[in-house]
Amino acid sequence: xAKIEFLDDVTVELxxxxxxxxxxxxxxxxxxxxxxDPENFARDEGLINYLSGxxxxxxxxxxxxxxxxxxxxxxxxxxxxxxxxxxxxxxARYKELPPRFYIPNERRNLVQAGKSSHPDLVPxxxxxxxxxxxxxxxxxxxxxxxxxxxxxAGIALExxxxxxxxxxxxxMYVTMNARSLMNFFSLRVDSDEAxxxxxxxxxxxxxxxxxxxxxxxxxxxxxxxxxxxxxVSP
Amino acid sequence: xAKIEFLDDVTVELxxxxxxxxxxxxxxxxxxxxxxDPENFARDEGLINYLSGxxxxxxxxxxxxxxxxxxxxxxxxxxxxxxxxxxxxxxARYKELPPRFYIPNERRNLVQAGKSSHPDLVPxxxxxxxxxxxxxxxxxxxxxxxxxxxxxAGIALExxxxxxxxxxxxxMYVTMNARSLMNFFSLRVDSDEAxxxxxxxxxxxxxxxxxxxxxxxxxxxxxxxxxxxxxVSP
Amino acid sequence: xAKIEFLDDVTVELxxxxxxxxxxxxxxxxxxxxxxDPENFARDEGLINYLSGxxxxxxxxxxxxxxxxxxxxxxxxxxxxxxxxxxxxxxARYKELPPRFYIPNERRNLVQAGKSSHPDLVPxxxxxxxxxxxxxxxxxxxxxxxxxxxxxAGIALExxxxxxxxxxxxxMYVTMNARSLMNFFSLRVDSDEAxxxxxxxxxxxxxxxxxxxxxxxxxxxxxxxxxxxxxVSP
Amino acid sequence: xAKIEFLDDVTVELxxxxxxxxxxxxxxxxxxxxxxDPENFARDEGLINYLSGxxxxxxxxxxxxxxxxxxxxxxxxxxxxxxxxxxxxxxARYKELPPRFYIPNERRNLVQAGKSSHPDLVPxxxxxxxxxxxxxxxxxxxxxxxxxxxxxAGIALExxxxxxxxxxxxxMYVTMNARSLMNFFSLRVDSDEAxxxxxxxxxxxxxxxxxxxxxxxxxxxxxxxxxxxxxVSP
Numbered sequence: 001x002a003k004i005e006f007l008d009d010v011t012v013e014l015x016x017x018x019x020x021x022x023x024x025x026x027x028x029x030x031x032x033x034x035x036x037d038p039e040n041f042a043r044d045e046g047l048i049n050y051l052s053g054x055x056x057x058x059x060x061x062x063x064x065x066x067x068x069x070x071x072x073x074x075x076x077x078x079x080x081x082x083x084x085x086x087x088x089x090x091x092a093r094y095k096e097l098p099p100r101f102y103i104p105n106e107r108r109n110l111v112q113a114g115k116s117s118h119p120d121l122v123p124x125x126x127x128x129x130x131x132x133x134x135x136x137x138x139x140x141x142x143x144x145x146x147x148x149x150x151x152x153a154g155i156a157l158e159x160x161x162x163x164x165x166x167x168x169x170x171x172m173y174v175t176m177n178a179r180s181l182m183n184f185f186s187l188r189v190d191s192d193e194a195x196x197x198x199x200x201x202x203x204x205x206x207x208x209x210x211x212x213x214x215x216x217x218x219x220x221x222x223x224x225x226x227x228x229x230x231x232v233s234p
Numbered sequence: 235x236a237k238i239e240f241l242d243d244v245t246v247e248l249x250x251x252x253x254x255x256x257x258x259x260x261x262x263x264x265x266x267x268x269x270x271d272p273e274n275f276a277r278d279e280g281l282i283n284y285l286s287g288x289x290x291x292x293x294x295x296x297x298x299x300x301x302x303x304x305x306x307x308x309x310x311x312x313x314x315x316x317x318x319x320x321x322x323x324x325x326a327r328y329k330e331l332p333p334r335f336y337i338p339n340e341r342r343n344l345v346q347a348g349k350s351s352h353p354d355l356v357p358x359x360x361x362x363x364x365x366x367x368x369x370x371x372x373x374x375x376x377x378x379x380x381x382x383x384x385x386x387a388g389i390a391l392e393x394x395x396x397x398x399x400x401x402x403x404x405x406m407y408v409t410m411n412a413r414s415l416m417n418f419f420s421l422r423v424d425s426d427e428a429x430x431x432x433x434x435x436x437x438x439x440x441x442x443x444x445x446x447x448x449x450x451x452x453x454x455x456x457x458x459x460x461x462x463x464x465x466v467s468p
Numbered sequence: 469x470a471k472i473e474f475l476d477d478v479t480v481e482l483x484x485x486x487x488x489x490x491x492x493x494x495x496x497x498x499x500x501x502x503x504x505d506p507e508n509f510a511r512d513e514g515l516i517n518y519l520s521g522x523x524x525x526x527x528x529x530x531x532x533x534x535x536x537x538x539x540x541x542x543x544x545x546x547x548x549x550x551x552x553x554x555x556x557x558x559x560a561r562y563k564e565l566p567p568r569f570y571i572p573n574e575r576r577n578l579v580q581a582g583k584s585s586h587p588d589l590v591p592x593x594x595x596x597x598x599x600x601x602x603x604x605x606x607x608x609x610x611x612x613x614x615x616x617x618x619x620x621a622g623i624a625l626e627x628x629x630x631x632x633x634x635x636x637x638x639x640m641y642v643t644m645n646a647r648s649l650m651n652f653f654s655l656r657v658d659s660d661e662a663x664x665x666x667x668x669x670x671x672x673x674x675x676x677x678x679x680x681x682x683x684x685x686x687x688x689x690x691x692x693x694x695x696x697x698x699x700v701s702p
Numbered sequence: 703x704a705k706i707e708f709l710d711d712v713t714v715e716l717x718x719x720x721x722x723x724x725x726x727x728x729x730x731x732x733x734x735x736x737x738x739d740p741e742n743f744a745r746d747e748g749l750i751n752y753l754s755g756x757x758x759x760x761x762x763x764x765x766x767x768x769x770x771x772x773x774x775x776x777x778x779x780x781x782x783x784x785x786x787x788x789x790x791x792x793x794a795r796y797k798e799l800p801p802r803f804y805i806p807n808e809r810r811n812l813v814q815a816g817k818s819s820h821p822d823l824v825p826x827x828x829x830x831x832x833x834x835x836x837x838x839x840x841x842x843x844x845x846x847x848x849x850x851x852x853x854x855a856g857i858a859l860e861x862x863x864x865x866x867x868x869x870x871x872x873x874m875y876v877t878m879n880a881r882s883l884m885n886f887f888s889l890r891v892d893s894d895e896a897x898x899x900x901x902x903x904x905x906x907x908x909x910x911x912x913x914x915x916x917x918x919x920x921x922x923x924x925x926x927x928x929x930x931x932x933x934v935s936p
Contacts, residue, residue, distance in 0.1 A: 015728075018720040018766055026717075027790040027875045032797050034873045035770055055664050058549075061788030062877045064720055064766045068737055073400065074326075077307070081526075083317040086763030086879065091733040092308075093353055093435060098736070104393060112390040119327055121390050131387045132394070135380040139397040142376045146369040153365045156346040156355050158435050159338060160366070162401035163373040166307065171736045173729045175764045177788065177877070196523050201327060201392050249494075252486040252532055260483075261556040261641045266563050268639045269536055289898050292783075295554030296643045298486055298532045302503055315760075320529030320645065325499040332502070405502045407495050409530045411554065411643070430757050541868065542794075545775075551785040560776075561821055561903060572861060580858040587795055589858050599855045600862070603848040607865040610844045614837040621833045624814040624823050626903050627806060628834070631841040634775065635864035669795060669860050 004144055005098075006137065007169065008105035010203065011070040012210035014218075015173060019063040021221040024048055024178075027059035045221050052225035057234035063178035063219060067211060072102040074166040075204045078188075084180040089172035092161040096151065100169040101140040103133060108202055119199050139165055178219065182226050183233035185212045195230030238378055239332075240371065241403065242339035244437065245304040246444035248452075249407060253297040255455040258282055258412075261293035279455050286459035291468035297412035297453060301445060306336040308400040309438045312422075318414040323406035326395040330385065334403040335374040337367060342436055353433050373399055412453065416460050417467035419446045429464030472612055473566075474605065475637065476573035478671065479538040480678035482686075483641060487531040489689035492516055492646075495527035513689050520693035525702035531646035531687060535679060540570040542634040543672045546656075552648035557640035560629040564619065568637040569608040571601060576670055587667050607633055646687065650694050651701035653680045663698030706846055707800075708839065709871065710807035712905065713772040714912035716920075717875060721765040723923035726750055726880075729761040747923050754927035759936035765880035765921060769913060774804040776868040777906045780890075786882035791874035794863040798853065802871040803842040805835060810904055821901050841867055880921065884928050885935035887914045897932030 025044045028051055029036045051059055071079075080087060090097070104110070110124030110132060124132070143163045150160035176184065188200045188208035200208070216223040226233070256272035259281050263270045272278075285293055305313075314321060324331070338344075344358030344366060358366070377397045384394035410418065422434045422442035434442070450457040460467070493512045496519055497504045519527055539547075548555060558565070572578075578592030578600060592600070611631045618628035644652065656668045656676035668676070684691040694701070724740035727749055731738045740746075753761055773781075782789060792799070806812075812826030812834060826834070845865045852862035878886065890902045890910035902910070918925040928935075 016720050016725070016764075018718050018768070023718070023768075030790050030873055030875055031793040034792050034797070034800070035772070058788060058790055062718075062768050062790075062875060064877070066720070066725075066764050070737070072396070073311075074396065077311065077314075080311075080314050081321065086760060087315065088729040088732050088760055088764075090736050094734045095736070102396070104396075108393070110389055110393055119390070119392060121392075124389065128387055128389060132384055132389050135384050135394075136396050139377050139380050143373050143399065146373050150366055150369050153362055154345055155358065155362060155366050156344060156353070158353060158355075159342070159344055160369075162306070162308065162336070162338075162370050163399050165377065165397050165399050167396035171732060173732055173764060175766070175879070250486050250491070250530075252484050252534070257484070257534075264556050264639055264641055265559040268558050268563070268566070269538070292554060292556055296484075296534050296556075296641060298643070300486070300491075300530050304503070320526060322495040322498050322526055322530075324502050328500045329502070405498060407498055407530060409532070409645075540864070541779075542864065545779065545782075548779075548782050549789065555783065570864070572864075576861070578858060578861055579856055587858070587860060589860075592857065596855055596857060600852055600857050603852050603862075604864050607845050607848050611841050611867065614841050618834055618837050621830055622813055623826065623830060623834050624812060624821070626821060626823075627810070627812055628837075630774070630776065630804070630806075630838050630869035631867050633845065633865050633867050 003099070004140060005100045006103045006140070007100055008103060010075065010207050010210070011068070012207060012214070013068045014214050015066040015068050017065045017218055021048065021219055023062050024051065024059045024222060027062050028056065048221050049225045049228055052229045052234045055232070055234045057179045060179040060182070060222065060234055061177040063222065064175060065181065065215065065218070066173060066175040068171070068173055069207060070169055070171045071207050072167045072203065073170050075207060076170055076172060077166070078201065078204050079174070079207070082176070082180065082184055084176065086175040087172055090170050092164065093158040096157060097161070097164060097168055097170070099144050101136070101165070102167045102169060102203070103136045119201070136167065178215070178222055179233060181211070181215055184208060185226070186231045186233050189231070191231055193227065193231055195232050237333070238374060239334045240337050240374070241334055242337060244309065244440050244444070245302070246441060246448070247302045248448045249300040249302050251299040251452055255282065255453050257296050258285065258293045258456060261296045262290065282455050283459045283462055286463045286468045289466070289468045291413045294412040294416070294456065294468055297456065298409060299415065299449065299452070300407060300409040302405070302407055303441060304403055304405045305441050306401045306437065307404050309441060310404055310406060311400070312435065312438050313408070313441070316410070316414065316418055318410065320409040321406055324404050326398065327392040330391060331395070331398060331402055331404070333378050335370070335399070336401045336403060336437070337370045353435070370401065412456060413467060415445070415449060418442060419449070419460070420465045420467050423465070425465055427461065427465055429466050471567070472608060473568045474571045474608070475568055476571060478543065478674050478678070479536070480675060480682070481536045482682045483534040483536050485533045485686055489516065489687055491530050492519065492527045492690060495530050496524065516689045517693045517696055520697045520702045523700070523702045525647045528646040528650070528690065528702055531690065532643060533649065533683065533686070534641060534643040536639070536641055537675060538637055538639045539675050540635045540671065541638050543675060544638055544640060545634070546669065546672050547642070547675070550648065550652055552644065554643040555640055558638050560632065561626040564625060565629070565632060565636055565638070567612050569604070569633070570635045570637060570671070571604045587669070604635065646683070646690060647701060649679070649683055652676060653683070653694070654699045654701050657699070659699055661695065661699055663700050705801070706842060707802045708805050708842070709802055710805060712777065712908050712912070713770070714909060714916070715770045716916045717768040717770050719767040719920055723750065723921055725764050726753065726761045726924060729764045730758070750923045751927045751930055754931045754936045757934070757936045759881045762881040762884070762924065762936055763879040765924065766877060767883065767917065767920070768875060768877040770873070770875055771909060772871055772873045773909050774869045774905065775872050777909060778872055778874060779868070780903065780906050781876070781909070784878070784882065784886055786878065788877040789874055792872050794866065795860040798859060799863070799866060799870055799872070801846050803838070803867070804869045804871060804905070805838045821903070838869065880924060881935060883913070883917060886910060887928070888933045888935050891933070893933055895929065895933055897934050
C-alpha cells in the first residue's frame with residue numbers, strides 16, 4: 001500500500017502567461033488613439049495607476065496567467081467559487097487519488113476568538129495542536145485504508161471516494177486574467193493595506209500569496225497599482 | 235452527541251422562479267417587432283421549437299429559477315463547475331455541519347465495466363455492497379467522532395472540518411437561467427435521447443433529474459423544445 | 469413616408485422581477501444555518517447592510533429583474549459592455565427601424581470643459597444648441613431618406629441600415645441580477661455620494677436613473693445598503 | 703478637412719496568444735494523471751478530437767488569443783454580444799473618429815430572397831449597387847460635414863457623434879479563449895460543414911474568417927478537431 005504523506009504546504013507553479021504591463025497601456029489607449037505600439041508610450045506607470053484607482057478594469061483583462069496548483073479539496077472548494085476563471089482538476093472518478101493529506105503545522109492558528117460568523121483565529125495550546133494532529137492523522141489513515149479496501153473489492157473509484165476527507169490533496173490547472181486575479185487576491189489575502197479587509201481561511205491565503213508573488217514578478221507595474229489602490233480590484 | 239444519519243437521496247426544492255414560456259417568445263420577438271405583448275402571439279410553441287433547434291439561446295436567459303438543494307459535497311463540487319449560476323452554500327467555517335452522510339443504496343451500480351476514463355458502471359454483488367456500506371459507515375463514524383473531539387477541545391470549525399469526508403451533506407441555494415439550466419441537464423443527465431451523450435455520476439444526475447422535473451412543470455413548452463432538439467442546450 | 473420623430477428622453481419599464489430584500493437574508497443565512505425560512509429573521513436590515521459593506525456580493529445575485537428599454541444605439545453600445553446580463557434587442561437585419569431619433573434638449577451640457585480623456589461638460593450657448601440641433605435633425609432627415617430610398621430599391625435591410633446614425637432609437641429586454649445592477653448603477657450614475665466617482669455619458673445615466681428608481685422601490689433595504697456603502701457594488 | 707475614406711474590408715491582426723495544441727492535452731490529462739509534462743504524450747490528436755467530439759470544453763479554455771480588429775460599428779455591435787471575451791474599443795467620447803466608412807463592394811449580395819426573419823441574400827443589379835453606393839457615400843459625406851461642423855462650433859465629442867452612422871469604422875482589442883472563439887466561429891461563419899448552420903451577416907463573417915485563419919495556424923490540431931465535429935464549439 002502506498003505510504004501516506006502528510007503535508008503542511010501547498011504548491012503553486014506558473015505554467016504560462018500572456019502580456020506584460022505595457023499591454024494594459026496598449027489596450028487602454030485604443031480608446032483615445034486607436035491601434036498603437038506600446039513602445040511609444042512614456043509614463044506607463046502613471047496611466048496604469050490611474051486606471052487602477054479609477055476602477056477602469058477592462059484593460060487588465062488582456063493579461064492572462066495559467067497556474068498549476070496542488071492544494072487540499074477544501075481550498076479548491078473555495079477557489080472554484082471564482083467564476084471568471086478556467087479550471088481543470090484531477091478527478092476522483094477517473095483516478096485513484098494519491099494518499100497525500102494536508103495537516104496544519106504548529107504555526108497555524110487553531111482557536112476561534114471572535115464570533116463564529118467572523119473568523120478571527122488565535123494560536124492554540126500544544127495540547128490542542130496534538131489533539132488536532134492526532135485526529136487528522138488518524139482519520140487520514142482510517143479513510144485511506146477503507147478507500148483502498150473498497151477499491152480492492154472492485155468498487156468503482158467514484159463510489160469508493162465517498163470516504164475521502166476534504167483535506168486530501170488535489171491538483172489543477174487554472175487560467176485567469178489579471179482583473180479576476182486581483183479580485184481573487186483582494187478576497188483571499190488578509191492585508192492591513194486593504195480598503196475592504198477580508199478574512200480568508202489560512203490555506204487559501206497560502207495559495208493566493210504564492211500566486212500573487214509570481215503575478216508581481218511578471219507584472220510589476222500592475223501589481224504596484226493594485227497595492228496603491230488598497231488592494232481593490234479594478 | 236447528535237445521532238449520525240445516513241441518507242441515500244438528495245433534496246431539491248423550488249424557491250422562486252421568474253417568467254414563463256411566453257417570456258421566451260416576448261424576448262425573441264423584440265428582434266423583429268420591438269416591444270410586444272406576448273398575449274398577442276399565437277404559435278408560441280412553434281417559435282420556441284425553432285429557437286431551440288437553431289440554437290438561438292439568448293431569449294431563454296430571461297427565465298430564471300432559484301432552487302434549494304441538499305446533496306453531498308462531492309456533488310456540489312461538480313455542480314459548481316457550472317459558472318453561469320449564483321451560489322450560496324452552507325459553510326463549514328461558520329457552522330458545525332450536521333452529521334448527515336450520503337451512502338448509496340443497493341440499487342446503485344458499484345463496479346466499473348469500461349476503462350476508467352469512460353465510466354460505465356454495472357451492479358455489484360451483495361458482498362461488494364456490504365463492503366462499501368460497512369466502509370462508508372465506519373469512516374463516517376470515525377470522522378464524526380474525531381470532528382467532534384476536535385471541536386470539544388476548542389479547535390476552530392475551519393480546522394476541525396479537515397477530516398470531514400466528501401459524502402457529508404451540504405446545502406445551498408442556486409439561481410440559474412433556463413439556458414444554463416438546460417446546459418446543466420444536458421451534461422448531468424444520461425439520456426438515450428441525447429445527441430451528445432453524457433455519463434454523469436449517478437448522484438449529480440439524481441439532483442439534475444429532480445431539478446428538470448420542476449423545470450418541465452413550470453416551462454412545459456421550453457422543456458419540450460429541449461427534448462425535441464436532443465437535449466442540446468440552445 | 470413615416471414621419472420622423474425626435475425624442476429627448478429614454479424609456480425604462482419593469483417587465484418582471486424575482487425575490488425581495490429577504491431573499492438576500494435567506495441566501496446569506498444558508499452559510500450559517502442552512503435552509504431557512506426568511507420570515508424567522510429579524511434585523512434583516514442590519515445583515516443586508518453588513519453584507520453590502522463587507523462586499524459579500526453573492527447573496528444579492530438571487531434577486532433578478534427584467535426591464536424593457538428604449539434608448540439610442542450609442543447608449544446600448546455602452547450598456548452591452550456589461551457582460552453579467554441577458555439581452556435581446558431589436559435587429560436592423562430583421563426589421564426596418566422606426567424613424568425615431570434622439571436629440572438632446574436644451575438642458576443637456578454641450579461643451580467639454582476638461583481634457584478630452586476626462587469628460588466634464590458645461591452648458592453651451594444658444595447658438596451652439598441651435599447648431600447641434602440643426603445638424604442632428606438634418607442628418608436624421610438625410611439618412612432616413614437614403615435608408616428608405618435603398619429599401620424602396622430593393623436593397624436588403626442589413627445593407628441599407630449602414631447609413632443609420634447611432635442616435636436612432638432601439639429597443640431591448642435586459643435581465644440582470646442585483647449585484648450586476650448595482651455595479652451598473654455605480655458606473656453609470658454620477659453621484660457625489662460615490663466612493664469611486666464615475667463620469668458616465670448623460671444619456672446612459674438617464675437610463676440608469678430610471679432603472680435605479682424601480683430597483684429602489686422593489687428592494688428598498690438592498691438599495692439603501694448600496695447608498696450607505698458609497699454606491700460600491702458588493 | 704480630413705479626406706473621407708471608403709473601405710470594403712476589415713482588418714484583423716494577431717497581437718498575442720498563449721498556449722498551443724498540447725496545452726489542451728496537458729489540461730485534460732490533469733483529470734486522470736495529475737500534473738504532467740505534455741511532451742510525454744503521444745497521440746495528442748486523438749485526445750483533442752475526442753474532447754471536441756464529446757464536448758468536453760474546459761481544456762480548450764487555457765488557450766487564449768488577443769486580436770486587433772478594425773471594423774464598422776455595426777459589426778462590433780454583433781461582436782460584443784459575445785460575453786466570454788475582453789474588449790477595449792476606440793471611444794467616440796474621447797476621440798474624434800477617423801473619417802473611414804465601410805461600403806460593400808460589388809461582390810456583396812444586396813437583395814433579400816427569403817423571409818426577413820431568415821436572411822438569405824442574393825446579388826443585386828448594377829443599378830441597385832449604384833443606388834446603395836451613392837446613398838451610402840452621400841450619407842457619409844453629409845454626416846461627416848455635420849460632425850465636423852458641430853466640433854468646430856465647440857460641441858463636445860460625445861454629443862456631436864450622435865450623427866455618425868453605424869458603418870463608420872471603429873477599432874478594438876479583443877481577448878478570447880479557444881472555447882469562446884470556436885463558439886464565435888460556429889455562429890459567425892456560414893459553412894456547409896456546420897451541424898448547426900448559422901446565417902451571419904457578411905461583414906462579421908469577414909472578421910470571423912480572418913480570425914479563424916490565424917487560429918488555425920496557431921492551433922492546427924484544435925482547429926482540425928473543430929472541423930471534424932461539424933463546427934460545434936466543445
